[in-house]
Amino acid sequence: MGVSLKDVALRAGVSIKTVSNVVNDYPHVTPAMRARVQQAIDELGYRPNLTARHLRKGRTGIIALAVPELGNPYFAELASAVIDAAARHHYTVLLDHTAGMREKEMLVCQGFRTHVIDGLILSPIELENHDLRGRTDTAPLVLLGEREYDAPYDHIAIDNVAAARSAVRHLAGMGRQRIAFLGARAESARQPAHLRLQGWREELAAAGLPHDDSLVAPTDGYGRADGAQAMAALLDRGVRPDAVFAYNDLQAIGAMRVLGERGLHVPRDVAVVGFDDIEEGRFGAVTLTTISPDKQAIARQAVGCVISRLTGSADAEPRRLRPGHDLVVRESTLGRHR
Amino acid sequence: MGVSLKDVALRAGVSIKTVSNVVNDYPHVTPAMRARVQQAIDELGYRPNLTARHLRKGRTGIIALAVPELGNPYFAELASAVIDAAARHHYTVLLDHTAGMREKEMLVCQGFRTHVIDGLILSPIELENHDLRGRTDTAPLVLLGEREYDAPYDHIAIDNVAAARSAVRHLAGMGRQRIAFLGARAESARQPAHLRLQGWREELAAAGLPHDDSLVAPTDGYGRADGAQAMAALLDRGVRPDAVFAYNDLQAIGAMRVLGERGLHVPRDVAVVGFDDIEEGRFGAVTLTTISPDKQAIARQAVGCVISRLTGSADAEPRRLRPGHDLVVRESTLGRHR
Structure with missing residues (x-):
């Protein structure tokens, strides 16, 4: 069977109570004593029974x-x-x-x-x-x-307003003037995207760009298909942004798929920024600029x-x-x- | 507080034991009795205490x-x-x-x-x-x-050999002749990909195509970066497949990224098939053919x-x-x- 607390105590030449204090990270142990016990633990390959330790404290771990x-x-x-x-x-x-x-x-x-x-x-x-x-x-x-x-x-x-502003600032700094926001909720009652939407509005104002509500594309959900649908709906309404800031990377990826299908080049015709920095965005045919929390x-x-x-x-x-x-x-x- | 077992028994006009038998899915309850109790449960909005039920059986749920x-x-x-x-x-x-x-x-x-x-x-x-x-x-x-x-x-x-064979059959059926396998492990001792590799070999033989071991591209892991590295290594060795069957979708996606960087068109120059049918493969600039378990x-x-x-x-x-x-x-x- 495994190495016990007692084995460690014998090797270190200390009491079982002292070993227990070290294993349980209790404060009243001197650094020297801690090092001595740790050495015995390492030499013997002792592994504390974490389950038992949690249970003793009335916890499940x-x-x-x-x-x-x-x-x-x-x-x-x-x-x-x-x-x-x-x-x-x-x-x-x-x-x-x-x-x-x-x-x-x-x-x-x-x-x-x-x-x-x-x-x-x-x-x-x-x-x-x-x-x-x-x-x-x-x-x-x-x-x-x-x-x-x-x-x-x-x-x-994270500071969602500041993050959204930095995304929009990047796009405005590259000369983009019609920056769409993709991923607001259709109903205004519950608006999980409201901070990112607020950041978009604030930064457009700071950049001296009018914020045009026709550039806000609502979605029902947060996935790739939602982003694709919202992008298609925007284009079908005759709205033609030169940049898209999406609520998240998945929606941005869905939007890029639709832009490609419509013959629009990313970023020449439409620049795209996502949010989340998921690994997927680093390996697409066009890698995705994003906010990385x-x-x-x-x-x-x-x-x-x-x-x-x-x-x-x-x-x-x-x-x-x-x-x-x-x-x-x-x-x-x-x-x-x- | 909530509705109890007793409340349900009173409403249904049966014993508490009978309600308990229904709630616990015990077999010795007639369909009529089950329906009667279920009606009372639905009317009262009774929610069984699942935790307690598991604990009674000595389980945690x-x-x-x-x-x-x-x-x-x-x-x-x-x-x-x-x-x-x-x-x-x-x-x-x-x-x-x-x-x-x-x-x-x-x-x-x-x-x-x-x-x-x-x-x-x-x-x-x-x-x-x-x-x-x-x-x-x-x-x-x-x-x-x-x-x-x-x-x-x-x-x-799933039947990995059969699945791999159907992928290779699809590629061979489209006239592809140099079909690479991407994602074998470098060391042969542990070869988690061996069944898919076997399917690749068997189907090449069935299609009358020689299986050329230079077309096997080893990877260390299972991610997008591994697929990209393996694809780049293959091309750098001067191997030029006209199709790639990858161990999984992530590797296929990494490989497609590299093919694009090298100016090779998918599928015209190189057709690609993955494995797993992850949603990501349905939204890339080029959507991914794959085995869907x-x-x-x-x-x-x-x-x-x-x-x-x-x-x-x-x-x-x-x-x-x-x-x-x-x-x-x-x-x-x-x-x-x-």
Whole structure:
């Protein structure tokens, strides 16, 4: 069988309690003692029984992550990053998808699996303020994404307005004058894209370009087909933009497909910028210029928030964290040969 | 508070035990009684406490799904399908990625989370026969994918040889004569692509085409960048195929990117076929011809196997299930305008 705590204690010449203190990361251990025990652990190849350790603390060692859809590579890439970040804290991740439906988001939120999870990271789309205020489950909840809530929960989101402005600034700086926004929701009541739309409006104003609402192309969803349909609808209405800023990369990729079908060249006729920096955008026939949110930071901060709430080391005040983002310029605005 | 079992029993005019039998899907209930109770359930909006139900049976209601990487859309799409299939049986899914590393696959297999999962669905890459034979954990294990094992576990995989043959047959039928295989592993010891490579060889022989090993392009991994590198290496060696059959869609997409960069037209100069039918392949500048495994069937069968092992309704013999597949023909072999 495996190496025990006792074996490590014997090798290091310390008490089992001391080994336990080191393994459990308790603070009252001197650096020298920690090093001595760690050496014995390394020599013997001891692997702490993490399950037992979590159970002793009354925890399961599982964090749930609920995203709208795994089929969207942004969320799959984010989920990979969360799984890795959680593993560094000896947590595993229970992954769920909500299909962006309010009922499913509420169900996840209300803690229908409280007996197996220690905390929840949720990227909501339809969830409303009063849904959150009615939450009775006590497991730490961390919110991701651009929806804003007036509720006492940690919330992690990049600065969507600034990110959208940098995308539009890039297009305006290249002399584009008719910059479409693709991916606003048709109904105005729930507008998950509102911050990016706001950034588009603000930057057009800053660039001295009129913002023409006929250049806003609504979509029902967030996928490639939605982007393709919205682009086709815009062109069919006789609107002819010289640039497109899409809500996300998937929609931008769908739009580029339609532009190609209509004989319009990207970027000569229409420059395109997406949002998310999914790997797919780096390998198309025309690589995609995009806003790249720092997914590693989002994942690290989300897991960090859950764990600091669990260990009580966090302030009572809910936190608003702003991971970074970059504009990554590729062929869909620059062209292949400069 | 919510509606209870007792409320349903009162409304239906039956015993609580009878309601419980219906809710738990026990067999000894007449259809008429089942309908009567179901009507009361629907009228009152009763929602059974699934957590409690699982716990009563000594289960957690959680199935783990371990895939090599979520960043690969095939696995993300498959995971979505498994989550949906599990939900239909009131199970939730704990998702993990192994990075295709043997050590991580073994860890998952050995049941390091036995206390929280009822069963495991694993898509292995590096795992060996003796790793499986040494497994002591008793939770049901279902294997997915093209690696073949001599171990007493249910295994679900499409017929990879037949699928590869249909891809090559399609290319040969269009008059292509120098059909490259992209995505074999460089080392022969572990060759996850061996069945697709075998299909390629068999069909070349059937078509009367010589199989030229210089047309096999090895890759280290399974991503877009691997496909791009392998395609570039092939061309740099002076090999000039008129068609490429790639191990998967991601590699095919990477290869198409490189063909475009080198001024080669798809499909006029080089026709391309992938494998997996990920959505991305339907939206590129040139849509991708591919083998489409029936992901819904794979997910349904995998969850079905776990559950029938749990409920003891399965035969003791391990099962070998073969979900279907199709060749989906698109622009990368047909061209845009026929």
